[in-house]
Amino acid sequence: xxxxxxxxxxxxxxxxxxxxxxxxxxxxxxxxxxxxxxxxxxxxxxxxxxxxxxxxxxxxxxxxxxxxxxxxxxxxxxxxxxxxxxxxxxxxxxxxxxxxxxxxxxxxxxxxxxxxxxxxxxxxxxxxxxxxxxxxxxxxxxxxxxxxxxxxxxxxxxxxxxxxxxxxxxxxxxxxxxxxxxxxxxxxxxxxxxxxxxxxxxxxxxxxxxxxxxxxxxxxxxxxxxxxxxxxxxxxxxxxxxxxxxxxxxxxxxxxxxxxxxxxxxxxxxxxxxxxxxxxxxxxxxxxxxxxxxxxxxxxxxxxxxxxxxxxxxxxxxxxxxxxxxxxxxx
Numbered sequence: 109x110x111x112x113x114x115x116x117x118x119x120x121x122x123x124x125x126x127x128x129x130x131x132x133x134x135x136x137x138x139x140x141x142x143x144x145x146x147x148x149x150x151x152x153x154x155x156x157x158x159x160x161x162x163x164x165x166x167x168x169x170x171x172x173x174x175x176x177x178x179x180x181x182x183x184x185x186x187x188x189x190x191x192x193x194x195x196x197x198x199x200x201x202x203x204x205x206x207x208x209x210x211x212x213x214x215x216x217x218x219x220x221x222x223x224x225x226x227x228x229x230x231x232x233x234x235x236x237x238x239x240x241x242x243x244x245x246x247x248x249x250x251x252x253x254x255x256x257x258x259x260x261x262x263x264x265x266x267x268x269x270x271x272x273x274x275x276x277x278x279x280x281x282x283x284x285x286x287x288x289x290x291x292x293x294x295x296x297x298x299x300x301x302x303x304x305x306x307x308x309x310x311x312x313x314x315x316x317x318x319x320x321x322x323x324x325x326x327x328x329x330x331x332x333x334x335x336x337x338x339x340x341x342x343x344x345x346x347x348x349x350x351x352x353x354x355x356x357x358x359x360x361x362x363x364x365x366x367x368x369x370x371x372x373x374x375x376x377x378x379x380x381x382x383x384x385x386x387x388x389x390x391x392x393x394x395x396x397x398x399x400x401x402x403x404x405x406x407x408x409x410x411x412x413x414x415x416x417x418x419x420x421x422x423x424x425x426x427x428x429x430x431x432x433x434x435x436x437x438x439x
Contacts, residue, residue, distance in 0.1 A: 135174040136229035136436035140165060141266045142177050143236055144259045154254050156316060156375075157236045157282075163416040164234050164280070164429075171430040172437075176228060180262050183269075230436030231270040233263055233283025235414065238378060244294040251298035251377065264290065271408070276435045279401075279410030281376055287410045288401060293384030298377055304395040306374045317373040317417060322399040324368035328390035329409040329431075330400045331368045336427035372399070373417035380412070407435045 140161070147155035168175040237254025241247065243264075248255065263286055270277050271290075279287040285295050299306060305318040324331045380398035383389055391400030391411070402409040415428040 133172065134437065135172055136433055137176050137227070138168050138173040138433065138436060139176045139178045139228040139231045139266060139270070140168070140234060141231075141259075141262045142179055143234070144180075144262065145237060145254050145256055149254065151253055154237065157234075157254075160414060160416055161234050161236075163418065163425075164232060167416055167425060167429045168232065168433065171426055171433050173230075173429075173433040178262070178266055180258065183262070183265050228270070228275060230276040230278070230432065231266055232432070233267055233277065233279040233286055233410075235281035235283065236263075237282065238297075239282065239286055239289055239295065241295070241297055244289045246294070246297070249297045274406065276407035276432065277409075278432045280416070281412060281414060284401065284410035284412050285378060285380065287408065288380045288384050288387065291384030291387050291403075293380060293387070294382040296379045296381045299379055299397075302395050304393045304397065306376055306379070306393075306397065317375050317414070317419065319371050320374055320393060321369050321371050322391045322393050322413070324370060324391040324400065325389075326365055326367055328388075328400070329402045329407065330390050330411060330428075333409075333415075333428035333431040334368055334370050336430070337370070337421075337424045372411075372413035372415075373419065374413050376412060 143158050143161050145154050145158070147158045149155070165175045165177070236259060237256055238252045240255050240257065240260050241249070241252070243260065263283070267277065267286065267290055277287070279285075289295065304320050306320075307318060324334065380401070383398060383401070386403060386405075387401045388404050389398050389400070390402050390409070391398075393399055397412070399412045400410060411428075416425060418425075
């Protein structure tokens with residue numbers, strides 16, 4: 109099995125201004141393992157994942173977090189202690205070309221790279237290529253893309269240290285699948301098309317998502333992440349046309365005991381197969397696909413969809429990350 113093109117530097121987030129946060133409010137430090145595959149890879153899904161990584165970093169910053177990009181080198185520097193330097197490692201947006209910068213040069217991650225994830229308040233595991241099936245006891249099939257051993261190693265190391273430290277963890281798409289594998293579950297290597305579309309077939313550059321509803325368990329962590337966008341003052345989550353993002357139409361105030369229906373941006377060919385022990389399914393699609401998981405004993409949650417998709421309204425994008433960052437702020 110051939111891996112895709114690699115580079116040694118992380119993907120950089122788009123430039124953005126730090127959101128206004130009162131001086132007496134601490135910005136939780138949110139670690140995000142960088143994407144190690146180059147956007148120059150012939151498979152356009154790699155560049156798309158790298159672009160979405162930048163969206164996640166920006167959203168974490170916009171809701172009051174301090175995003176911290178984690179590289180393989182940052183994990184090798186030790187296990188404890190505050191950051192020892194103001195230098196960050198970043199890359200030219202969209203190019204995969206590494207460069208160095210400082211926290212004030214306009215291209216940094218908005219924070220300092222810590223010696224290890226234990227210096228953080230929380231971790232986001234973002235989307236990306238497929239997890240190596242050998243990690244869940246299977247041989248790789250022919251449908252895999254961008255299986256990157258170094259990416260698996262980085263993401264797993266960050267996730268395990270975060271879990272060991274008891275900090276909040278949010279998984280998105282690949283991160284959702286990775287958490288299930290880490291807890292002892294397995295994945296469907298390539299989904300058979302069914303009654304609910306989960307990706308564009310064939311892929312369309314101008315319409316990267318399919319849009320379908322998921323049913324979220326009331327009272328779950330993911331339901332709380334979407335409570336704000338169920339509020340009529342925050343923009344609706346009513347159904348849009350096939351392949352279209354939900355709009356701003358008003359929605360009725362939700363019943364907190366009722367299942368939460370949310371239209372989501374979907375673009376994946378793999379899914380959770382056997383749910384890991386210790387995780388609960390908290391959202392499903394109409395075809396039974398596991399769309400969200402959580403650990404009932406700690407703040408660990410994951411979603412198969414992309415809450416950072418640019419086609420969503422601003423509040424629909426911000427609300428889930430705001431809830432997560434607040435969880436990271438709480439001791």
